[in-house]
Amino acid sequence: MYEGVVQNLIDELGMLPGVGPKSAQRIAFHLLAADPADVKRLAHALLEVKERVRFCRVCGNVAAEEECRICRDQRRDPHVICVVEESKDVVAIEKTREFRGRYHVLGGAISPIDGVGPDDLRIRELMTRLADGQVTELILATDPNLEGEATATYLARLVKPMGLKVTRLASGLPVGGDLEYADEVTLGRAFEGRRLLDV
Amino acid sequence: MRVCHLSLTDFRSYPSAEIALEPGVTAFVGPNGHGKTNLVEAIGYVATQSSHRVATDAPLVRHGAERAIVRALVARDERRALVELEINPGRANRARVNRSPVARPREALGLLRTVLFAPEDLALVKGDPSERRRFLDDLLVARAPRFAGVRADYDRVLKQRNTLLRTAAATKGRRRGPRRQDDEAAFSSAGAGDVLSTLDVWDSHLVRHGAELLAARLDLVEALRPLTAKAYATLAPASAAADLEYRTGVKLSTDCGRSRDILEEALRASLAEARQAELERGVTLVGPHRDDLHLALGELPARGYASHGESWSFALALRLAAYDLLRADGGDPVLILDDVFAELDGQRRTRLAEIVAPAEQVLITAAVPDDVPAELAGARFDVTEGSATRVR
Numbered sequence: 001m002y003e004g005v006v007q008n009l010i011d012e013l014g015m016l017p018g019v020g021p022k023s024a025q026r027i028a029f030h031l032l033a034a035d036p037a038d039v040k041r042l043a044h045a046l047l048e049v050k051e052r053v054r055f056c057r058v059c060g061n062v063a064a065e066e067e068c069r070i071c072r073d074q075r076r077d078p079h080v081i082c083v084v085e086e087s088k089d090v091v092a093i094e095k096t097r098e099f100r101g102r103y104h105v106l107g108g109a110i111s112p113i114d115g116v117g118p119d120d121l122r123i124r125e126l127m128t129r130l131a132d133g134q135v136t137e138l139i140l141a142t143d144p145n146l147e148g149e150a151t152a153t154y155l156a157r158l159v160k161p162m163g164l165k166v167t168r169l170a171s172g173l174p175v176g177g178d179l180e181y182a183d184e185v186t187l188g189r190a191f192e193g194r195r196l197l198d199v
Numbered sequence: 200m201r202v203c204h205l206s207l208t209d210f211r212s213y214p215s216a217e218i219a220l221e222p223g224v225t226a227f228v229g230p231n232g233h234g235k236t237n238l239v240e241a242i243g244y245v246a247t248q249s250s251h252r253v254a255t256d257a258p259l260v261r262h263g264a265e266r267a268i269v270r271a272l273v274a275r276d277e278r279r280a281l282v283e284l285e286i287n288p289g290r291a292n293r294a295r296v297n298r299s300p301v302a303r304p305r306e307a308l309g310l311l312r313t314v315l316f317a318p319e320d321l322a323l324v325k326g327d328p329s330e331r332r333r334f335l336d337d338l339l340v341a342r343a344p345r346f347a348g349v350r351a352d353y354d355r356v357l358k359q360r361n362t363l364l365r366t367a368a369a370t371k372g373r374r375r376g377p378r379r380q381d382d383e384a385a386f387s388s389a390g391a392g393d394v395l396s397t398l399d400v401w402d403s404h405l406v407r408h409g410a411e412l413l414a415a416r417l418d419l420v421e422a423l424r425p426l427t428a429k430a431y432a433t434l435a436p437a438s439a440a441a442d443l444e445y446r447t448g449v450k451l452s453t454d455c456g457r458s459r460d461i462l463e464e465a466l467r468a469s470l471a472e473a474r475q476a477e478l479e480r481g482v483t484l485v486g487p488h489r490d491d492l493h494l495a496l497g498e499l500p501a502r503g504y505a506s507h508g509e510s511w512s513f514a515l516a517l518r519l520a521a522y523d524l525l526r527a528d529g530g531d532p533v534l535i536l537d538d539v540f541a542e543l544d545g546q547r548r549t550r551l552a553e554i555v556a557p558a559e560q561v562l563i564t565a566a567v568p569d570d571v572p573a574e575l576a577g578a579r580f581d582v583t584e585g586s587a588t589r590v591r
Contacts, residue, residue: 110397112362118397146355146404154400183306184345 006032058129060105060122062087070094070103077101082139083126083155085109085148089141101139104129109147110154118154126155130162137165144171200312200530201560202242203279204272209264210286211237212585219589224556224577226563227587235564235582239315239535242562245271245282246313247337248292248304251537257288273311275530280310309344312532314522316539320514324501328491335416335492338521342528346415353408353487360401360483367394368481402470405486410462412487413449417457420445420492426520434519434550435512439497447490511542519554531559540570548572 002010006028014024031039055061056068063069070076070090080101084090090103106121129135140155142148156166172190173182182190207216212234227235236252240259243251250259260267267286272279283295284304294304301307322330339346424443431441449462449469469485470477477484494501494513501513525532534555540548540563552572555561565571568579579591 110400112359112366112397112401117394146352146359150359150397150400150404153403154397157400183303183348184343185348188345 056105059103060087060107060125061090061103075100078134079136080139081126081129081135081137082141084141085143085151093141099139101137106142106151109142109151111147121151123155123158127158130159130164135164137167140166140168144169200273200275200533202245202271202311202533202562203274204270205238205242206270207238207241208268209261210241210267210269211259211261213237214261214264214585216587218580218587220560220562221578222560224561224563224575226565226568226571226575226577226579227582228565228568228571228579229582231566233583234585234587235566236317236537238582238587239537239562239564241269242271242311242533243313243315243535244286245269245273245284246308246311246533247340248284248308249337251315251317251319255288256286256292259286260288271311282307282310305344305347308340308347312341312525312530313535314518314525314532315535315537316515316518317535317537318539318542320518320539321510323514323517324494324505324510328489331492331494332487332490334517334521335419336412338524339415339419341521341525341532342419343415346412349408349411349415353405353412356401356404356408357483357486357488360398360405361481363394363398363401364477364483365481367398367478398474402467405483406463406466406470409466409486410459413447413462413466413490414457414459416487416490417445417462422524423517423520426523427516430519430523430554431512431516433554434515434547435509438509438512439499441501441513441516442495444493444495445490446493447487448485449490508544508547512547515539515547515551522558534558534561536561536563538564538566540565540572549574 009028009031010021010024013019013027014021016024019027031042052064053062054064054066056063056071057066058071059068061068061070063071065072077100080099081104082093082099082101083104083106084093085106085108087105090105093099093103104122104126106123106126108116108121110116110118110121130138138155138159140152142151152168156168159166170193172186172193173179179187201222202220205216205218205220207213209215216238218238227238229235240250240252244259250256253259265287268283269286270281270283272281281295281297283298284307285293287293292304294301294307296307296310323334336346336350340350420443427443428441431438449466450472451457451462451465466486473484483489496505496509496513499505501510505513522532522534536551536555539551543551549572552574556574561575561577563571563575578589580587581590582588
């Protein structure tokens, strides 16, 4: 144990995801030795992120203003919505530059064990967005694990009466990988989701 | 298939051990509590990634050590594979195959296949249905490692669904009386209205994974039936015939087939029928997790009716049937006989010895050399105070 303030800092850092007690101690001593201006900038960034960043009124993505950059962008296709679990999934999809529609961030997936039901996710907001009939396709891009699949099934059933096109991201083989190294579940999924080769 | 070399670090009583093994019979002989079973347990662990003695990994790590490492060099025909498992209690285990890490330890399953006979097998006949379900599922995984994933998925869906049902039961219970503390949190955050709306979703996933497991178990039992009957007749010729039947709470009509689609439909229907009772009791009442493998001797159930000797023969017959099945798939599995001969009378001992003697590799543990039948003479290690020495 260290003197009060140092130990406080280590304890606080240790609560961050992916930071264990050893790393927390290392970061704390790095900060102690660092230039005061650098530390001030870090502290400022931390405070600012809590004060200024909010969640987009429309899609739930992190935003610096009332609406996020993507929702404000008039060039984005308003007819397609891609549903993801977290804001970081938006970033991952944006990096592909494949998708030109809009997003909806749920804020998690249905998981009774964690006490998360549909009312805890931004599903009501999604239904409101779909109500005006402008959206024609809903892409379900929740994680390909049990909870993500369950959430996708739930949403697909919920929007079924609306008659819009509902798609799920394909799961299967990684690009550049070897078939023989794929695990059997992934390979099985890839078989289920095989498609016609158009030549 | 055989194990050429076993090496242990901080596994059970062994700080370290290096044991070279040959094809044919090898016996580990030594007093009880000196570490014979630990050696064959380690080999069984490489094959199944679970112990035949304990349900959790923690006891496998030597007291005071942080992790245990088991390495086995496995030879199948001319091919060799080095399987390395790092057992980290409370954290994810890690595995390497031929010195390369694999993403998930279960990818190292299937490289070594074993059939293990142990005194604990008596529970297959006398114990709870969970023992027999585990026997079936372990055999499914040994035949097709993919089923490790199917079973894990099914268990996860089941856990989610049971939590949801408990929340629903708590919501109802609130009107009648006080709720349990842990349900309180789940209830307040999940919201009462959500419960039924998401139950259908979990049903559909439970049905999908459950039907896959059910279909595989039904096929497996059909394949085991004649093999078990034959093995039992060899071990106990004077006794009534042994038979197996998979008993499930899922209502299956007798005339239709057993395809996945039909089973999914049947499981869905059974869940719908049980829903009211499930909502009241807060637990999933139908599905593979409630099924049983029924064992019969003639007209009578083996459990409760079979004598001690008959029960032993039945347990051995099940293991021998599993051995036959794995052998038919290709690749003679390694046979492990942990302390079983001491439990058998002279006739059963001889019969079992005759059946297992031709196997590519047989590993035996015994407290005294006389417990090893003459038919199974071969290499011998003396195991005392946590060290194994080759003596023959």
